[in-house]
Amino acid sequence: MAEPPDFLSARDVGSFAYITMKDRTPQILTKVIDTLHRHKSEFFEKYGEVGMEAEKKAISLLSKLRNELQTDKPIIPLVDKWADTDIWNQYLEYQRSLLNDSDRKPSWFQSPWLFVECYMYRRIHEAIIQSPPLDDFDVFKESKDQNFLESQESVNVLCTYLQQLTIEDLDENQLKDEFFKLLQISLWGNKCDLSLSGGESSSQKTDLLNSLEDLKPFILVNDMQHLWSLLSKLRKTRKKTSIVRVDFVLDNSGFELITDFILADFLLSSRLATEIHFHGKMIPWFVSDTTLRDFNWVMEQVKHGNHEHQAKCGGDWEKYVQAGRWVYHDHVFWTLPYAYCAMFQVAPDLYAELQKACLIIFKGDLNYRKLAGDKKWEFTVPFHEALNGFHPAPLCSIRTLKAEIQVGLPPGLAEQLTASDPSWLTTGKYGIFQFDGPV
Numbered sequence: 001m002a003e004p005p006d007f008l009s010a011r012d013v014g015s016f017a018y019i020t021m022k023d024r025t026p027q028i029l030t031k032v033i034d035t036l037h038r039h040k041s042e043f044f045e046k047y048g049e050v051g052m053e054a055e056k057k058a059i060s061l062l063s064k065l066r067n068e069l070q071t072d073k074p075i076i077p078l079v080d081k082w083a084d085t086d087i088w089n090q091y092l093e094y095q096r097s098l099l100n101d102s103d104r105k106p107s108w109f110q111s112p113w114l115f116v117e118c119y120m121y122r123r124i125h126e127a128i129i130q131s132p133p134l135d136d137f138d139v140f141k142e143s144k145d146q147n148f149l150e151s152q153e154s155v156n157v158l159c160t161y162l163q164q165l166t167i168e169d170l171d172e173n174q175l176k177d178e179f180f181k182l183l184q185i186s187l188w189g190n191k192c193d194l195s196l197s198g199g200e201s202s203s204q205k206t207d208l209l210n211s212l213e214d215l216k217p218f219i220l221v222n223d224m225q226h227l228w229s230l231l232s233k234l235r236k237t238r239k240k241t242s243i244v245r246v247d248f249v250l251d252n253s254g255f256e257l258i259t260d261f262i263l264a265d266f267l268l269s270s271r272l273a274t275e276i277h278f279h280g281k282m283i284p285w286f287v288s289d290t291t292l293r294d295f296n297w298v299m300e301q302v303k304h305g306n307h308e309h310q311a312k313c314g315g316d317w318e319k320y321v322q323a324g325r326w327v328y329h330d331h332v333f334w335t336l337p338y339a340y341c342a343m344f345q346v347a348p349d350l351y352a353e354l355q356k357a358c359l360i361i362f363k364g365d366l367n368y369r370k371l372a373g374d375k376k377w378e379f380t381v382p383f384h385e386a387l388n389g390f391h392p393a394p395l396c397s398i399r400t401l402k403a404e405i406q407v408g409l410p411p412g413l414a415e416q417l418t419a420s421d422p423s424w425l426t427t428g429k430y431g432i433f434q435f436d437g438p439v
């Protein structure tokens with residue numbers, strides 16, 4: 001049996017992991033510190049002197065974190081008392097145990113990229129929760145909200161499109177075409193990712209609907225037909241009362257979340273699904289990832305949008321939530337450093353929850369990295385193999401490529417792309433619909 005591949009790591013000088021840890025993560029930390037500086041007077045108005053002290057403390061903790069990162073210091077245990085502190089510190093012990101035959105310690109540039117990048121965002125959370133009364137301040141809220149507000153034109157176009165779809169008049173082929181269109185909208189909505197842009201604005205400005213044909217050549221793995229076969233068969237065969245549940249493991253808030261809401265709405269209106277479960281993050285994560293506050297805020301904004309079709313969508317979506325047809329979950333596992341092949345052991349309750357789904361959609365690049373264990377797989381390794389036993393239900397990754405990991409490609413394609421577009425793995429320009437399940 002061949003040795004399992006190594007993990008992506010900043011140890012590989014010049015790799016995307018290396019560039020992210022060397023350049024992008026310090027930039028993200030600097031933006032977080034600047035955000036706290038810019039809210040100084042707000043903290044004073046709200047909390048007086050205590051607020052000023054808290055802001056100073058959070059900034060000093062974050063500056064210390066940035067220095068540790070930039071000087072490749074050893075990774076240190078978390079000292080806060082939060083729901084997952086022990087799990088994180090056990091994981092750090094595990095990383096230490098992997099090195100026990102050497103004097104090396106887990107560090108920012110020596111340890112697996114997935115671990116240290118997740119750890120950085122968890123240390124940001126530690127700095128905030130150790131600085132009451134700022135302990136529920138979302139340092140990324142501004143940029144997530146700005147991404148949504150700057151994408152209003154595109155949001156209007158998509159809400160209008162959805163409202164003008166007369167789904168009941170569509171035949172099977174037309175329904176499939178619309179399903180494929182909205183899947184692609186959800187895919188390309190993943191390009192707007194603030195952690196890739198280091199927090200710079202990445203809102204959606206172009207009209208995606210009219211760009212889908214032009215973007216098709218950039219879809220490297222296209223398993224949309226499998227999704228259609230799975231859901232349309234269930235639609236035909238299910239009993240009136242049976243449940244067809246589709247789970248979205250969400251990625252970014254803002255425009256991407258809207259594209260997921262639009263797809264989820266279509267799944268219910270077309271009766272391709274009867275209920276949707278969304279999985280968000282318990283804490284602010286990778287700059288733009290969706291938290292419960294973001295989920296509710298975006299829905300509120302759309303409901304009170306100054307555009308009739310947006311408002312109609314927002315009203316419908318609120319009704320789905322109230323009727324229990326859209327359900328939001330935020331399990332702590334999603335903000336741990338584990339690859340998903342560890343979920344059955346580490347979070348059996350979540351694994352059991354996902355097993356209730358007929359289809360699980362994993363949005364975005366970080367989810368893909370965790371599905372495939374953030375390993376340096378050969379590009380032609382089957383997706384099923386890279387999942388390493390993670391099969392709670394039929395699943396599909398919908399992801400634009402922003403990290404040097406991709407499996408399930410036909411022989412020769414990776415080489416062809418490297419020759420024609422050397423940064424094809426990391427710019428978000430290419431995307432996949434990669435399915436694992438019965439075909």
Ligand SMILES: O=P(O)(O)OC[C@@]1(O)O[C@H](CO)[C@@H](O)[C@@H]1O
Pocket residue numbers: 020117190193195196251252286363364365366367369400402403
């Ligand atoms: O999961 P998303 O939001 O699609 O992208 C997240 C991500 O690609 O952004 C960072 C910068 O490339 C990576 O470290 C991480 O995987």
Ligand SMILES: [Mn+2]
Pocket residue numbers: 193195251252286288289364366
């Ligand atoms: Mn993200």
